[in-house]
Amino acid sequence: MVQRRERLVSLDVFRGITIAGMILVNNPGNWSHVYAPLLHAQWHGWTPTDLIFPFFLFIVGVAMTYSFGKMFEREIPKSVLYKKVIKRSVILFGIGLFMAVFPLIRFDPLQLYDFSSMRIMGVLQRIALCYLFASIIFLEFRKVKSLVLWMVGILVGYWILMMTVPVPGQGVGVLTKEGNLATYIDQLLLGGHLWKPGWEPEGLLSTIPAIATVLIGLLTGKLLRSGQTDQEKVIRMFLYGNLGLVLGLIVDVWFPINKGLWTSSYVLFTGGFALHFLAICYWLIDMKGYKKWAEPFKIYGLNALAVFVLSSLMAKLFYLIPVTTSEGTSSIKGVIYEGLLLPIASPINASLIFAVSYILFWLWIMWLFYKREIFIKI
Incomplete structure (x- = not known):
């Protein structure tokens, strides 16, 4: 059973x-x-620390299938679901902004916070945007095939953008911290509202492939909520995890694994690790009862x-x-x-x-x- x-x-x-x-x-x-x-890795490559943020986004995707699944079963109107999604995204983004400016007074009454250099993006802001757009995709395209197509489209599209769109003063396909397309767009649109002068690790363009990380979590959640046996679910998570790791290493040859750029190879590679990690936890805790x-x-x-x-x-x-x-x-x-x-x-x-x-x-x-x-x- x-x-x-x-x-x-x-x-x-x-x-x-x-x-x-x-x-x-x-x-x-x-x-x-x-x-x-x-x-973190200084630029290309990875360390265990570089797995943490994608793990969070993967977990967001898995959890979404359970929270939305319950609301689908209760036949809650889509308009209500959209309101919940937007509200949650705004609150998350707002908490991220609050954390960026906290504390407003730096324990010196003469040293007020300079909002002209306030950081706009950040960890919670990226989670908020990824959750928002992944939710929209999931609400409109629930089938596994559609979600896979969205994930592949995002990763391939981002790869093409980063490698073919010329950056003024830098050239085409430059992936240095200063010369890549994502950094150029952040400098253009965010101005001085960056993590450090000229650089934003949670930037705007690099948030797009991070949505694909959430979609990998969504697909995993759909697997876990399916009618397959626990053994079948664990085997599939390991198989898909291996596929992600291998594809990530293959793509790394042309589009290096890089957290700062959230490259397509990074999405596949870290998604593979996340699948393995969840499979181990699922087997130990939910199947074997070692809690x-x-x-x-x-x-x-x-x-x-x-x-x-x-x-x-x-x-x-x-x-x-x-x-x-x-x-x-x-x-x-x-x-x-x-x-x-x-x-x-x-x-x-x-x-x-x-x-x-x-x-x-x-x-x-x-x-x-x-x-x-x-x-x-x-």
């Missing part, structure tokens, strides 16, 4: 592992002392948005709140790293201990939320 699960514990755990990974790589004690796998080890990640996964936003805001405060010490002015983070951790570990291990401690601190906070059944969703 085939049983359809309307909530995947494995997906919550996968989400929790991913958010824990994001906190780990975003919060070293000192950016000058970080193990290489916990840093105890995953409880901390489940707690994280059930409040992923809350822990991402709150931990990011606190990390900013750790940098910005000045602390006066006997050696001068430092920050809360500086005092913890230099005063507490450096005396007991090497610089790189002290930096790692800070990041791991930060994960554990927020696990405790989210555990309190979990015990009180506080789940923040939009």
Whole structure:
């Protein structure tokens, strides 16, 4: 007998592992002392850190099939669904903008925030746009064949754009950080509202192939909600995952794996990894019932948005709140790293201990939320 699960514990755990990974790589004690796998690739290529963001978008796609599936079964009008999608996208984008300008006053009444250089794009902003456009595609084209065609069309179209459209002053098919088409469009349309002068890792054009990452998640979700047996689902996830990895490495020869450009090879390669990771979690947790080890990640996964936003805001405060010490002015983070951790570990291990401690601190906070059944969703 085939049983359809309307909530995947494995997906919550996968989400929790991913958010824990994001906190780990975003919060070293000192950016000058970080193990290489916990840093992004400098440009072409990848590290484990480069898997985290596409994992999030993949998970968004899988979750969409469950949330929309329930609403389809209740025959909720499409107009109502569109209103929900737009509302959620706007709120996500707005939270991202708030995080970009937080805090408005940098603990100096004379140093107000300069909105002329405010960053417009970011992690949540990209998730919001990808969710919006993937939802539109899913609401209008629900069949697997149609979703595959959209995914392929996006990846091929982006590849063609990046390799054939000339960039003024640079030429055709240039994939350097400064000379590629995506960077040119961001500079043209976003002006000074970038992450760093002249560069935006979550840019406008490179958000388009990120939509394909969500579509891979949607297709996976449709597989998981199908009438196939659990064994068949796991086998197919591994097979499709292998296909993504192989295709990604093949395309890498002509269009290199690159997170900053979110290249088509990067979408296929990271999508393959995501399928493998979810297949392992599904087999261990939902099929075999090995759940105890995953409880901390489940707690994280059930409040992923809350822990991402709150931990990011606190990390900013750790940098910005000045602390006066006997050696001068430092920050809360500086005092913890230099005063507490450096005396007991090497610089790189002290930096790692800070990041791991930060994960554990927020696990405790989210555990309190979990015990009180506080789940923040939009």
